[in-house]
Amino acid sequence: xxxxxxxxxxxxxxxxxxxxxxxxxxxxxxxxxxxxxxxxxxxxxxxxxxxxxxxxxxxxxxxxxxxxxxxxxxxxxxxxxxxxxxxxxxxxxxxxxxxxxxxxxxxxxxxxxxxxxxxxxxxxxxxxxxxxxxxxxxxxxxxxxxxxxxxxxxxxxxxxxxxxxxxxxxxxxxxxxxxxxxxxxxxxxxxxxxxxxxxxxxxxxxxxxxxxxxxxxxxxxxxxxxxxxxxxxxxxxxxxxxxxxxxxxxxxxxxxxxxxxxxxxxxxxxxxxxxxxxxxxxxxxxxxxxxxxxxxxxxxxxxxxxxxxxxxxxxxxxxxxxxxxxxxxxxxxxxxxxxxxxxxxxxxxxxxxxxxxxxxxxxxxxxxxxxxxxxxxxxxxxxxxxxxxxxxxxxxxxxxxxxxxxxxxxxx
Numbered sequence: 001x002x003x004x005x006x007x008x009x010x011x012x013x014x015x016x017x018x019x020x021x022x023x024x025x026x027x028x029x030x031x032x033x034x035x036x037x038x039x040x041x042x043x044x045x046x047x048x049x050x051x052x053x054x055x056x057x058x059x060x061x062x063x064x065x066x067x068x069x070x071x072x073x074x075x076x077x078x079x080x081x082x083x084x085x086x087x088x089x090x091x092x093x094x095x096x097x098x099x100x101x102x103x104x105x106x107x108x109x110x111x112x113x114x115x116x117x118x119x120x121x122x123x124x125x126x127x128x129x130x131x132x133x134x135x136x137x138x139x140x141x142x143x144x145x146x147x148x149x150x151x152x153x154x155x156x157x158x159x160x161x162x163x164x165x166x167x168x169x170x171x172x173x174x175x176x177x178x179x180x181x182x183x184x185x186x187x188x189x190x191x192x193x194x195x196x197x198x199x200x201x202x203x204x205x206x207x208x209x210x211x212x213x214x215x216x217x218x219x220x221x222x223x224x225x226x227x228x229x230x231x232x233x234x235x236x237x238x239x240x241x242x243x244x245x246x247x248x249x250x251x252x253x254x255x256x257x258x259x260x261x262x263x264x265x266x267x268x269x270x271x272x273x274x275x276x277x278x279x280x281x282x283x284x285x286x287x288x289x290x291x292x293x294x295x296x297x298x299x300x301x302x303x304x305x306x307x308x309x310x311x312x313x314x315x316x317x318x319x320x321x322x323x324x325x326x327x328x329x330x331x332x333x334x335x336x337x338x339x340x341x342x343x344x345x346x347x348x349x350x351x352x353x354x355x356x357x358x359x360x361x362x363x364x365x366x367x368x369x370x371x372x373x374x375x376x377x378x379x380x381x382x383x384x385x386x387x388x389x390x391x392x393x394x395x396x397x398x399x400x401x402x403x404x405x406x407x408x409x410x411x412x
Contacts, residue, residue: 003393003396003397003399003400005154005158005395005396005399005400006131006392006393006396008150008154008157009150009151009154009392009395009396009399010097010131010133010392012149012150012153012154013095013133013143013146013147013150013390013392013395014095014097014133016039016142016146016149016150017093017095017133017135017141017142017143017146018093018094018095019035019038019039019042019093020035020084020090020091020092020093021033021035021036021038021039021082021083021084021090021142022035022083022084022085022086022090022091023036023083023084023085023086023176023177023178023179023180023183024086024180025086025180025182030060030061030176030177030182030183030185031061031082031083031176031177031183032083032176032177032180032182032183033083036061036082036083036176036177037061039082040057040061040062040063040082040174040176041057043063043082043149043153043174044056044057044063046153047063047065047153047156047172048065050153050156050157050160050161051160051161052065052066052067052156052160052172053065053066053067053068054066058185058187058191060185060187060188061175061176061177061183061185062173062174062175062176062185062188062191063172063173063174064171064172064173064191064192065156065171065172066169066170066171066172067156067159067160067167067169067170067171067172068169069167069168069169069170069410070163070165070166070167070410071166071167071168071410071411072168072410073167073168073169073409073410073411074168074194074195074196074409075168075169075170075171075193075194075195076168076169076170076171076194076195076196076197076198076405076406076409077170077171077172077173077192077194077196077197077198077371077373078152078155078170078171078172078173078197078198078200078402079148079152079172079173079174079175079192079197079198079199079200079201079362079363079366079373080145080146080148080149080151080152080174080175080199080200080201081145081148081174081175081176081177081178081179081183081201081361081362082145082146082149082174082175082176083176083177083178083179083180083183084140084142084144084146084179085140085144085179085383085384086179086180087384087385088139088140088384088385088386089138089139089140090139090140090142091139092138092139093135093136093139093140093141093142094110094135094136094139095133095134095135095141096109096133096134096135096136097131097132097133097392098131098132098133098134099131100129100130100131101124101127101128101129101130101131101132101391102128103118103125103128104118105117105118106124106132106134106389108134108135108136108137108386109136109137110136110137110138111136111137111138111386112137114137114386114387116134116382116387116389121381121382121387123204123381124381124389127391127393127394130391130392130393130394131391131392131393132389132390132391132392133389133390133391133392134387134388134389135386135388137386138386139386140383140384140385140386140388141388141389141390142388143378143379143380143383143388143389143390144179144201144380144383144384144388145178145200145201145378145380147200147378147379147380147390147395147398148199148200148201148378149174149200150395151200151378151395151398151399151402152172152174152200152402154399155399155402155403155406156170156172158399158403159403159406165403165406165407166407166410166411167406167407167409167410168406168409168410170406171192171193171194171197173188173192173197175188175362178201178361178362181215181217181323181324181360183362184362184365184366186369188366189366189369189370189371192366192371194371195371196336196337196371196372196373197337197363197366197371197372197373198337198341198363198373198374198375198376198402198405199361199362199363199366199373199374199375199376200375200376200378200398200402201361201362201363201375201378202357202375202376202377202378202380203377203378203379203380203381203383204353204377204379204381205350205377205379205394205397205398206345206350206351206352206353206377207353207354207355207357207375207376207377208338208341208342208345208352208353208354208374208375208376208377209354209355209356209357209374209375209376210327210328210331210332210335210338210354210374210375211288211326211327211328211331211354211355211356211357212324212326212327212328212356212357212359212360212361212363212364212375213265213286213287213288213324213326213356213357213358213359213360214286214287214288214289214290214293214324214325214326215284215285215286215293215322215323215324215325215360215364216284216285216293216296216297216320216321216322216323217282217283217284217285217320217321217323218282218283218284218285218297218300218318218319218320218321219280219281219282219283219318219319219321220243220246220280220281220282220283220300220304220316220317220318220319221278221279221280221281221315221316221317221319222239222242222243222246222274222278222279222280222281222314222315222316223239223277223278223314223315223316224236224237224238224239224242224276224277224278224279224313224314225237225277225313225314226276226277236276237311237313237314238276239274239275239276239277239278239279239314240274240275240276240279242279242307242310242311242314242316243272243274243279243281245307245310246281246303246304246307246316247269247272247281249303249306249307250267250269250299250300250303251299255267255296255299256268261358262356263288263356265285265286265287265288265292265293265296266285266286266296267283267284267285267296267299267300268283268284268285268286269281269282269283270282270283270284283300284323285297285300285320286358288326288356289326290325290326297320300318300320301318301320304316304317304318323360324360324364324365324368325364325368326364327363327364327367327368327372327373327374328356329368330367330368330372331367331372331374334372336372337372337373337374338354338374340405340408340409341374341376341401341405342354343405343408344401344402344404344405344408345401347401347404347408348397348400348401348404350397350401353377357375361373361375363375376398376401376402377394377398377401378390378394378395378398379391379394379395379397379398
């Protein structure tokens with residue numbers, strides 16, 4: 001479990017996690033928050049300090065850098081996102097390191113009622129002796145994806161400081177707003193200048209993911225008829241009531257995130273805002289196949305039409321917008337980057353897990369735009385909530401895989 005990367009990874013993750021860089025889908029700018037710019041500027045400074053070349057912070061909020069090659073081979077990109085999820089509090093994160101985990105329950109100093117148990121999370125039970133990083137109980141940790149950032153920085157330092165590791169040219173990108181699905185600028189595929197790439201944004205050790213959800217988002221606007229409630233008889237149309245009907249009419253047992261798993265998709269209501277005169281409902285639609293994704297959009301539209309028919313005085317609109325598509329559609333045509341990552345895992349005696357990811361990464365968009373980009377594990381667990389945790393040793397194994405990967409690429 002001892003690795004030359006352990007201390008650096010621990011130090012970097014603790015430092016990065018303490019920085020607020022949460023994204024916000026309501027701002028309509030990219031990056032969506034000023035605090036992400038703070039994180040990006042720090043990474044620009046740090047990657048300059050370790051000796052990378054061509055360091056640039058773009059006007060669309062991406063830190064780009066080059067690790068010059070020492071051998072011929074394809075130019076390989078490595079990406080991680082700086083933002084943390086908006087679904088849970090990410091302000092005043094207080095990371096802590098539990099050295100030599102003993103296999104028991106983990107409690108949290110700022111919420112004594114919160115317990116992380118290996119009975120509830122069996123993967124934790126396999127990490128006895130590892131150094132576990134969590135937050136204090138009131139926030140998420142942010143290992144998604146600051147663990148990925150730490151891993152890439154550690155790999156970059158190894159390649160720059162160890163001339164005995166042959167590698168082709170490496171391109172690095174730290175990106176914003178992945179958690180809200182709008183941080184991928186169309187210029188990134190061009191500016192990355194990579195033949196293929198990897199996102200460091202996965203979970204369990206051994207994950208090499210080349211299949212993701214296809215994703216759309218939907219915005220439903222319900223406009224009622226507003227009037228003084230004292231004079232409302234036969235005149236008021238309450239938008240809250242109609243919005244509630246839409247939610248209740250959608251299938252409850254088969255199409256929600258909390259009732260689906262594996263290859264099943266879902267319709268997830270993420271936001272419900274407004275008042276009696278107008279309500280705005282936001283949904284994300286997910287499926288591994290395009291026909292299934294289309295069917296979910298059609299179902300949501302049909303439900304809106306049905307509720308509209310019950311009250312013609314109201315106006316209900318349903319707008320559906322594409323987000324990203326299953327990276328498998330492109331990667332299965334050329335599995336070179338996937339096979340390279342699998343071979344790098346084998347070099348480190350790591351069993352490969354290639355299961356469809358019930359989510360998406362910047363790699364989904366990048367693959368769609370012509371840069372094949374599968375996803376590699378970091379070790380992050382229980383993300384987007386107060387029980388989020390990660391093993392430093394898992395992160396070190398991810399770093400080892402990245403170094404082995406670029407070494408193999410140089411020998412091809």
